[in-house]
Amino acid sequence: MTQVAKKVTLKDIAEQIGCSKAVVSTVLNRSKGNTGVSQPMREKIQQVASEMGYRPNYSSQSLARQKTMTFGAFIPPQPWGSIGSTYESVIFRGIEKACQELDYDLLVFNRFGDQRHENCVEKLYQRRVDGLFLLHAHGGSDWLEGFLKTGVPIVGVDYSNPEDTVDAVTFDNIGAIDLAVNHLHELGHRRIGYMGLCTDRHVPDHVLRRNAYRVAMTSRDLPVDEAWIFDETKQLIPDHVVLDENQLSPSANYILSLPVDQRPTAVITYNDKLAVNLIQDLISQGIEVPHDMSVISVDDSDICKMMRPRITSMRHPLEEMGYRAGYLLHQRTLAENNDAKPIHELFTSEVVERQTTLCPR
Numbered sequence: 001m002t003q004v005a006k007k008v009t010l011k012d013i014a015e016q017i018g019c020s021k022a023v024v025s026t027v028l029n030r031s032k033g034n035t036g037v038s039q040p041m042r043e044k045i046q047q048v049a050s051e052m053g054y055r056p057n058y059s060s061q062s063l064a065r066q067k068t069m070t071f072g073a074f075i076p077p078q079p080w081g082s083i084g085s086t087y088e089s090v091i092f093r094g095i096e097k098a099c100q101e102l103d104y105d106l107l108v109f110n111r112f113g114d115q116r117h118e119n120c121v122e123k124l125y126q127r128r129v130d131g132l133f134l135l136h137a138h139g140g141s142d143w144l145e146g147f148l149k150t151g152v153p154i155v156g157v158d159y160s161n162p163e164d165t166v167d168a169v170t171f172d173n174i175g176a177i178d179l180a181v182n183h184l185h186e187l188g189h190r191r192i193g194y195m196g197l198c199t200d201r202h203v204p205d206h207v208l209r210r211n212a213y214r215v216a217m218t219s220r221d222l223p224v225d226e227a228w229i230f231d232e233t234k235q236l237i238p239d240h241v242v243l244d245e246n247q248l249s250p251s252a253n254y255i256l257s258l259p260v261d262q263r264p265t266a267v268i269t270y271n272d273k274l275a276v277n278l279i280q281d282l283i284s285q286g287i288e289v290p291h292d293m294s295v296i297s298v299d300d301s302d303i304c305k306m307m308r309p310r311i312t313s314m315r316h317p318l319e320e321m322g323y324r325a326g327y328l329l330h331q332r333t334l335a336e337n338n339d340a341k342p343i344h345e346l347f348t349s350e351v352v353e354r355q356t357t358l359c360p361r
Contacts, residue, residue, distance in 0.1 A: 027046065072128065073092070075136065091158060131153040137159050139160060144166070155167040164342060171346075172347065177209050178216040179349060182216070183353070183357065189266040198231060198234075249281050252282055256282075272300070279295055279311065299314070312354045
Protein backbone atom coordinates (compact mmCIF):
# COMPACT_ATOMS: atom_id res chain seq x y z
CA MET A 1 0.00 0.00 0.00
CA THR A 2 1.26 3.44 -0.95
CA GLN A 3 2.15 5.48 2.11
CA VAL A 4 0.69 8.97 2.16
CA ALA A 5 3.33 11.62 2.76
CA LYS A 6 2.98 13.62 5.97
CA LYS A 7 1.48 17.03 5.34
CA VAL A 8 3.90 19.84 6.17
CA THR A 9 2.27 22.51 8.36
CA LEU A 10 3.06 26.11 9.21
CA LYS A 11 4.06 24.91 12.69
CA ASP A 12 6.62 22.50 11.20
CA ILE A 13 8.22 25.32 9.22
CA ALA A 14 8.20 27.66 12.23
CA GLU A 15 9.95 25.05 14.41
CA GLN A 16 12.52 24.37 11.69
CA ILE A 17 13.39 28.09 11.43
CA GLY A 18 12.90 29.03 15.07
CA CYS A 19 10.21 31.67 14.66
CA SER A 20 6.52 31.99 15.45
CA LYS A 21 3.75 30.39 13.41
CA ALA A 22 2.25 33.88 12.91
CA VAL A 23 5.40 35.03 11.11
CA VAL A 24 5.28 32.03 8.75
CA SER A 25 1.58 32.60 8.10
CA THR A 26 2.19 36.24 7.26
CA VAL A 27 4.62 35.22 4.53
CA LEU A 28 3.00 32.10 3.09
CA ASN A 29 -0.67 33.00 3.52
CA ARG A 30 -0.28 36.72 2.91
CA SER A 31 -2.37 37.30 6.01
CA LYS A 32 -3.27 40.84 7.04
CA GLY A 33 -2.10 40.65 10.66
CA ASN A 34 0.15 43.12 12.45
CA THR A 35 3.20 40.90 12.23
CA GLY A 36 6.13 42.61 10.51
CA VAL A 37 8.61 40.43 8.65
CA SER A 38 11.99 41.50 7.27
CA GLN A 39 12.95 40.67 3.71
CA PRO A 40 15.75 38.22 4.75
CA MET A 41 13.28 36.35 6.98
CA ARG A 42 10.71 36.22 4.16
CA GLU A 43 13.28 34.69 1.83
CA LYS A 44 14.34 32.16 4.45
CA ILE A 45 10.74 31.09 5.16
CA GLN A 46 10.02 30.66 1.47
CA GLN A 47 13.20 28.64 0.96
CA VAL A 48 12.55 26.31 3.92
CA ALA A 49 8.91 25.86 2.89
CA SER A 50 10.03 24.83 -0.59
CA GLU A 51 12.66 22.42 0.74
CA MET A 52 10.14 20.79 3.10
CA GLY A 53 7.57 20.41 0.31
CA TYR A 54 4.99 22.71 1.87
CA ARG A 55 1.69 23.05 0.00
CA PRO A 56 -0.55 25.93 1.11
CA ASN A 57 -4.04 25.20 2.39
CA TYR A 58 -6.46 27.14 0.24
CA SER A 59 -9.07 27.55 2.98
CA SER A 60 -6.48 28.78 5.45
CA GLN A 61 -5.10 31.28 2.95
CA SER A 62 -8.57 32.62 2.17
CA LEU A 63 -9.34 33.02 5.85
CA ALA A 64 -6.02 34.70 6.57
CA ARG A 65 -6.23 37.30 3.83
CA GLN A 66 -10.04 37.52 3.89
CA LYS A 67 -10.17 36.89 0.15
CA THR A 68 -10.93 33.82 -1.93
CA MET A 69 -8.78 35.01 -4.89
CA THR A 70 -11.65 33.77 -7.03
CA PHE A 71 -13.94 35.71 -9.36
CA GLY A 72 -17.36 34.43 -10.35
CA ALA A 73 -19.07 34.64 -13.73
CA PHE A 74 -22.82 34.50 -14.29
CA ILE A 75 -24.57 34.09 -17.63
CA PRO A 76 -28.23 35.14 -17.31
CA PRO A 77 -30.72 32.41 -18.26
CA GLN A 78 -31.34 32.82 -21.97
CA PRO A 79 -31.70 30.40 -24.88
CA TRP A 80 -28.50 31.44 -26.66
CA GLY A 81 -26.19 32.00 -23.68
CA SER A 82 -23.71 29.45 -22.34
CA ILE A 83 -20.00 29.14 -21.73
CA GLY A 84 -19.85 26.84 -24.75
CA SER A 85 -21.34 29.32 -27.20
CA THR A 86 -19.02 31.08 -29.63
CA TYR A 87 -20.08 34.49 -28.37
CA GLU A 88 -19.58 33.98 -24.62
CA SER A 89 -16.45 31.86 -25.05
CA VAL A 90 -14.65 34.79 -26.69
CA ILE A 91 -15.52 37.01 -23.71
CA PHE A 92 -14.26 34.27 -21.39
CA ARG A 93 -10.91 34.22 -23.20
CA GLY A 94 -10.35 37.83 -22.22
CA ILE A 95 -11.59 37.33 -18.66
CA GLU A 96 -9.41 34.26 -18.19
CA LYS A 97 -6.32 36.06 -19.46
CA ALA A 98 -6.84 38.87 -16.94
CA CYS A 99 -7.52 36.40 -14.12
CA GLN A 100 -4.29 34.53 -14.89
CA GLU A 101 -2.29 37.77 -14.76
CA LEU A 102 -3.97 38.77 -11.49
CA ASP A 103 -3.61 35.28 -9.97
CA TYR A 104 -7.38 34.76 -9.65
CA ASP A 105 -9.35 31.58 -10.21
CA LEU A 106 -12.65 31.70 -12.09
CA LEU A 107 -15.88 30.08 -10.94
CA VAL A 108 -18.72 29.88 -13.49
CA PHE A 109 -22.11 29.78 -11.79
CA ASN A 110 -24.32 29.23 -14.80
CA ARG A 111 -22.43 27.33 -17.48
CA PHE A 112 -25.40 26.53 -19.70
CA GLY A 113 -27.64 29.51 -19.07
CA ASP A 114 -30.48 27.52 -17.49
CA GLN A 115 -30.10 28.08 -13.72
CA ARG A 116 -32.07 30.85 -12.10
CA HIS A 117 -30.36 33.82 -10.52
CA GLU A 118 -31.20 32.77 -6.95
CA ASN A 119 -28.53 30.07 -7.18
CA CYS A 120 -25.86 32.68 -7.87
CA VAL A 121 -27.16 35.13 -5.24
CA GLU A 122 -26.84 32.48 -2.54
CA LYS A 123 -23.20 31.84 -3.46
CA LEU A 124 -22.51 35.57 -3.34
CA TYR A 125 -23.92 35.79 0.17
CA GLN A 126 -21.66 32.85 1.09
CA ARG A 127 -18.70 34.93 -0.18
CA ARG A 128 -17.61 32.15 -2.51
CA VAL A 129 -16.07 34.81 -4.76
CA ASP A 130 -14.50 38.26 -4.36
CA GLY A 131 -16.31 39.73 -7.37
CA LEU A 132 -18.70 38.81 -10.16
CA PHE A 133 -18.80 39.19 -13.94
CA LEU A 134 -22.23 39.47 -15.55
CA LEU A 135 -21.93 38.27 -19.14
CA HIS A 136 -24.11 39.68 -21.88
CA ALA A 137 -26.78 40.94 -19.50
CA HIS A 138 -29.27 43.73 -20.13
CA GLY A 139 -30.02 46.80 -18.05
CA GLY A 140 -33.34 46.80 -16.24
CA SER A 141 -33.27 43.08 -15.38
CA ASP A 142 -35.52 42.41 -12.40
CA TRP A 143 -33.01 40.01 -10.79
CA LEU A 144 -30.14 42.52 -10.59
CA GLU A 145 -31.26 44.08 -7.31
CA GLY A 146 -30.74 40.75 -5.53
CA PHE A 147 -27.14 40.63 -6.78
CA LEU A 148 -26.41 44.19 -5.64
CA LYS A 149 -27.77 43.56 -2.14
CA THR A 150 -25.04 40.99 -1.50
CA GLY A 151 -22.39 43.73 -1.53
CA VAL A 152 -20.12 41.74 -3.85
CA PRO A 153 -18.47 43.95 -6.53
CA ILE A 154 -20.01 43.43 -9.99
CA VAL A 155 -18.85 44.28 -13.51
CA GLY A 156 -21.12 43.76 -16.50
CA VAL A 157 -19.41 42.58 -19.69
CA ASP A 158 -21.05 43.48 -23.02
CA TYR A 159 -23.80 44.92 -20.86
CA SER A 160 -26.60 46.65 -22.80
CA ASN A 161 -28.05 49.82 -21.29
CA PRO A 162 -26.23 49.42 -17.94
CA GLU A 163 -27.70 50.94 -14.77
CA ASP A 164 -25.92 53.79 -13.03
CA THR A 165 -25.20 51.44 -10.12
CA VAL A 166 -23.11 48.87 -12.01
CA ASP A 167 -19.60 48.96 -13.46
CA ALA A 168 -19.80 47.90 -17.10
CA VAL A 169 -17.91 47.54 -20.34
CA THR A 170 -20.29 48.04 -23.24
CA PHE A 171 -20.27 47.91 -27.02
CA ASP A 172 -21.06 50.93 -29.15
CA ASN A 173 -23.96 49.40 -31.07
CA ILE A 174 -25.03 52.77 -32.42
CA GLY A 175 -21.56 53.67 -33.66
CA ALA A 176 -21.11 50.25 -35.26
CA ILE A 177 -24.27 50.58 -37.34
CA ASP A 178 -23.41 54.14 -38.30
CA LEU A 179 -20.02 52.95 -39.59
CA ALA A 180 -21.67 50.11 -41.49
CA VAL A 181 -24.10 52.47 -43.20
CA ASN A 182 -21.25 54.87 -43.95
CA HIS A 183 -19.17 52.05 -45.49
CA LEU A 184 -21.99 51.05 -47.82
CA HIS A 185 -22.83 54.67 -48.64
CA GLU A 186 -19.24 55.41 -49.61
CA LEU A 187 -19.35 52.41 -51.94
CA GLY A 188 -22.29 54.07 -53.70
CA HIS A 189 -25.27 52.26 -52.18
CA ARG A 190 -28.49 54.16 -51.48
CA ARG A 191 -30.97 51.31 -51.11
CA ILE A 192 -29.63 49.82 -47.87
CA GLY A 193 -31.68 47.34 -45.85
CA TYR A 194 -31.53 45.99 -42.30
CA MET A 195 -32.10 42.32 -41.44
CA GLY A 196 -32.83 41.88 -37.74
CA LEU A 197 -34.18 39.25 -35.38
CA CYS A 198 -37.60 37.66 -35.71
CA THR A 199 -37.74 36.32 -32.17
CA ASP A 200 -40.54 37.04 -29.72
CA ARG A 201 -37.93 37.87 -27.08
CA HIS A 202 -36.96 41.46 -26.30
CA VAL A 203 -33.30 41.83 -27.29
CA PRO A 204 -32.02 45.35 -26.46
CA ASP A 205 -29.02 45.09 -28.83
CA HIS A 206 -31.37 44.43 -31.74
CA VAL A 207 -33.52 47.45 -30.87
CA LEU A 208 -30.44 49.66 -30.57
CA ARG A 209 -29.05 48.53 -33.91
CA ARG A 210 -32.35 48.84 -35.76
CA ASN A 211 -32.94 52.34 -34.40
CA ALA A 212 -29.34 53.30 -35.18
CA TYR A 213 -29.86 52.13 -38.77
CA ARG A 214 -32.78 54.53 -39.20
CA VAL A 215 -30.82 57.43 -37.72
CA ALA A 216 -27.70 56.71 -39.80
CA MET A 217 -29.72 56.54 -43.02
CA THR A 218 -31.65 59.72 -42.29
CA SER A 219 -28.52 61.66 -41.30
CA ARG A 220 -27.09 60.93 -44.76
CA ASP A 221 -30.31 61.81 -46.59
CA LEU A 222 -30.71 58.19 -47.61
CA PRO A 223 -34.21 56.77 -48.04
CA VAL A 224 -35.60 54.57 -45.25
CA ASP A 225 -38.07 52.21 -46.90
CA GLU A 226 -39.94 50.02 -44.42
CA ALA A 227 -39.86 47.27 -47.06
CA TRP A 228 -36.07 47.11 -46.60
CA ILE A 229 -36.34 46.30 -42.88
CA PHE A 230 -36.97 42.67 -41.98
CA ASP A 231 -37.51 41.76 -38.33
CA GLU A 232 -40.21 40.55 -35.93
CA THR A 233 -42.62 43.16 -37.34
CA LYS A 234 -42.58 41.28 -40.66
CA GLN A 235 -42.40 37.71 -39.35
CA LEU A 236 -42.55 36.63 -35.71
CA ILE A 237 -40.94 33.28 -34.95
CA PRO A 238 -41.41 31.99 -31.36
CA ASP A 239 -38.27 30.77 -29.59
CA HIS A 240 -39.47 27.17 -29.40
CA VAL A 241 -39.91 26.89 -33.18
CA VAL A 242 -37.05 25.07 -34.97
CA LEU A 243 -36.67 26.16 -38.59
CA ASP A 244 -36.16 23.57 -41.31
CA GLU A 245 -32.52 23.83 -42.35
CA ASN A 246 -33.43 22.72 -45.88
CA GLN A 247 -35.63 25.78 -46.38
CA LEU A 248 -34.50 29.30 -47.18
CA SER A 249 -33.90 31.57 -44.22
CA PRO A 250 -36.77 33.96 -43.41
CA SER A 251 -34.65 36.98 -44.39
CA ALA A 252 -33.69 35.49 -47.77
CA ASN A 253 -37.30 34.50 -48.42
CA TYR A 254 -38.41 38.03 -47.67
CA ILE A 255 -35.82 39.72 -49.89
CA LEU A 256 -36.57 37.40 -52.80
CA SER A 257 -40.28 38.19 -52.44
CA LEU A 258 -39.56 41.85 -53.29
CA PRO A 259 -39.57 42.92 -56.94
CA VAL A 260 -36.02 43.00 -58.31
CA ASP A 261 -36.07 46.76 -58.90
CA GLN A 262 -37.31 47.38 -55.35
CA ARG A 263 -34.84 45.24 -53.45
CA PRO A 264 -32.05 46.84 -51.44
CA THR A 265 -28.65 46.69 -53.11
CA ALA A 266 -26.97 46.20 -49.73
CA VAL A 267 -28.03 44.71 -46.40
CA ILE A 268 -26.81 45.12 -42.82
CA THR A 269 -27.53 42.05 -40.68
CA TYR A 270 -27.94 42.03 -36.91
CA ASN A 271 -25.16 39.47 -36.49
CA ASP A 272 -22.85 37.11 -38.37
CA LYS A 273 -25.15 34.09 -38.14
CA LEU A 274 -27.90 35.93 -39.97
CA ALA A 275 -25.37 37.04 -42.59
CA VAL A 276 -24.15 33.48 -43.20
CA ASN A 277 -27.68 32.15 -43.72
CA LEU A 278 -28.67 35.09 -45.90
CA ILE A 279 -25.58 34.94 -48.13
CA GLN A 280 -25.72 31.19 -48.70
CA ASP A 281 -29.43 31.30 -49.49
CA LEU A 282 -29.07 34.23 -51.90
CA ILE A 283 -26.23 32.48 -53.73
CA SER A 284 -28.30 29.28 -53.96
CA GLN A 285 -31.02 31.30 -55.73
CA GLY A 286 -28.64 32.84 -58.25
CA ILE A 287 -28.15 36.17 -56.46
CA GLU A 288 -24.44 37.03 -56.57
CA VAL A 289 -22.89 38.40 -53.37
CA PRO A 290 -21.55 41.07 -53.49
CA HIS A 291 -22.16 41.88 -57.19
CA ASP A 292 -25.97 41.76 -56.97
CA MET A 293 -26.23 42.48 -53.26
CA SER A 294 -23.66 43.52 -50.67
CA VAL A 295 -23.89 42.17 -47.11
CA ILE A 296 -22.23 43.47 -43.95
CA SER A 297 -22.81 42.00 -40.50
CA VAL A 298 -21.99 42.82 -36.88
CA ASP A 299 -19.64 40.94 -34.48
CA ASP A 300 -16.80 39.81 -36.80
CA SER A 301 -16.67 36.30 -35.33
CA ASP A 302 -14.29 33.66 -36.70
CA ILE A 303 -16.97 32.37 -39.08
CA CYS A 304 -16.59 35.56 -41.16
CA LYS A 305 -13.06 34.46 -42.13
CA MET A 306 -14.03 30.84 -42.82
CA MET A 307 -17.03 31.41 -45.10
CA ARG A 308 -16.75 31.86 -48.86
CA PRO A 309 -17.12 34.64 -49.75
CA ARG A 310 -15.47 35.98 -46.60
CA ILE A 311 -17.89 38.27 -44.79
CA THR A 312 -17.38 41.99 -44.22
CA SER A 313 -18.33 42.65 -40.62
CA MET A 314 -18.23 45.23 -37.84
CA ARG A 315 -15.63 44.31 -35.23
CA HIS A 316 -17.02 43.55 -31.77
CA PRO A 317 -13.97 43.39 -29.45
CA LEU A 318 -15.40 40.82 -27.03
CA GLU A 319 -12.05 39.42 -25.88
CA GLU A 320 -10.67 42.88 -25.13
CA MET A 321 -13.87 43.74 -23.28
CA GLY A 322 -13.57 40.63 -21.11
CA TYR A 323 -9.92 41.41 -20.40
CA ARG A 324 -10.66 44.99 -19.39
CA ALA A 325 -13.54 43.83 -17.18
CA GLY A 326 -11.10 41.61 -15.27
CA TYR A 327 -8.98 44.58 -14.26
CA LEU A 328 -12.00 46.75 -13.48
CA LEU A 329 -13.31 44.08 -11.13
CA HIS A 330 -9.89 43.72 -9.51
CA GLN A 331 -9.72 47.48 -8.92
CA ARG A 332 -13.17 47.42 -7.35
CA THR A 333 -12.17 44.65 -4.91
CA LEU A 334 -9.14 46.71 -3.80
CA ALA A 335 -11.26 49.77 -3.03
CA GLU A 336 -11.76 50.60 0.64
CA ASN A 337 -15.45 51.16 -0.07
CA ASN A 338 -17.65 50.49 -3.06
CA ASP A 339 -19.45 53.82 -2.96
CA ALA A 340 -17.29 55.26 -5.75
CA LYS A 341 -19.12 56.26 -8.90
CA PRO A 342 -19.59 53.27 -11.25
CA ILE A 343 -17.38 53.11 -14.33
CA HIS A 344 -18.90 52.68 -17.79
CA GLU A 345 -16.43 52.10 -20.62
CA LEU A 346 -17.61 52.08 -24.24
CA PHE A 347 -15.75 49.92 -26.78
CA THR A 348 -15.96 51.18 -30.34
CA SER A 349 -16.17 49.22 -33.58
CA GLU A 350 -14.50 49.32 -36.98
CA VAL A 351 -15.23 47.92 -40.42
CA VAL A 352 -13.37 44.70 -41.23
CA GLU A 353 -13.69 44.72 -45.00
CA ARG A 354 -13.62 41.38 -46.82
CA GLN A 355 -15.44 40.02 -49.85
CA THR A 356 -19.17 40.65 -49.36
CA THR A 357 -19.32 44.40 -49.94
CA LEU A 358 -18.74 46.08 -53.28
CA CYS A 359 -20.00 49.01 -55.33
CA PRO A 360 -23.53 48.39 -56.68
CA ARG A 361 -23.85 47.32 -60.31
